[in-house]
Amino acid sequence: MIKNYIELAVEDMLDDVFIKYAAKNPGTCTCPRCRLDVMAxxxxxxxxxxxxxDEGGIYTKVAMEQVGGRAQVVAAILNGIQIVQKNPRH
Ligand SMILES: [Zn+2]
Incomplete structure (x- = not known):
């Protein structure tokens, strides 16, 4: 089976980044549509x-450094949140 490692990483970090952003920015919408838009x-x-x-667990096996590190993924999620909050499609 083939998986996009980046997609797994974004899925894994999305809620955490979203919750922290929403805590600092009251009124942030975290509905399913906004979450999907941010992810896209x-x-x-x-x-x-x-x-x-292979047997699952590829997420931990692949070094995050290969994709520019956690910071790059978090930055992309934050960028998505800001775009979606300015122009929500829900
Ligand atoms: Zn929404």
Whole structure:
């Protein structure tokens, strides 16, 4: 099975980044549509890195450094949140 490692990383970090952003910015919408829009924007701004899964657990096996580190993923999510909050589609 082939998975986009970046997508797994964004999925994994999205809630954490979203919750922290919403705590600092009251009124931030975290509805399912906004979350998906943020994820799509973040993924479009990040590289794609396909990895072959073996017994699961590929997420921890692949070094985050390969994608520019956690900071790059967090920045892409934050950028997506700001775009979606300015122009929500829900
Ligand atoms: Zn919303």
């Amino acid at each position: 924007i973040a993924l479009n701004n990040l590289p794609t890195r396909y990895v072959v899964t």
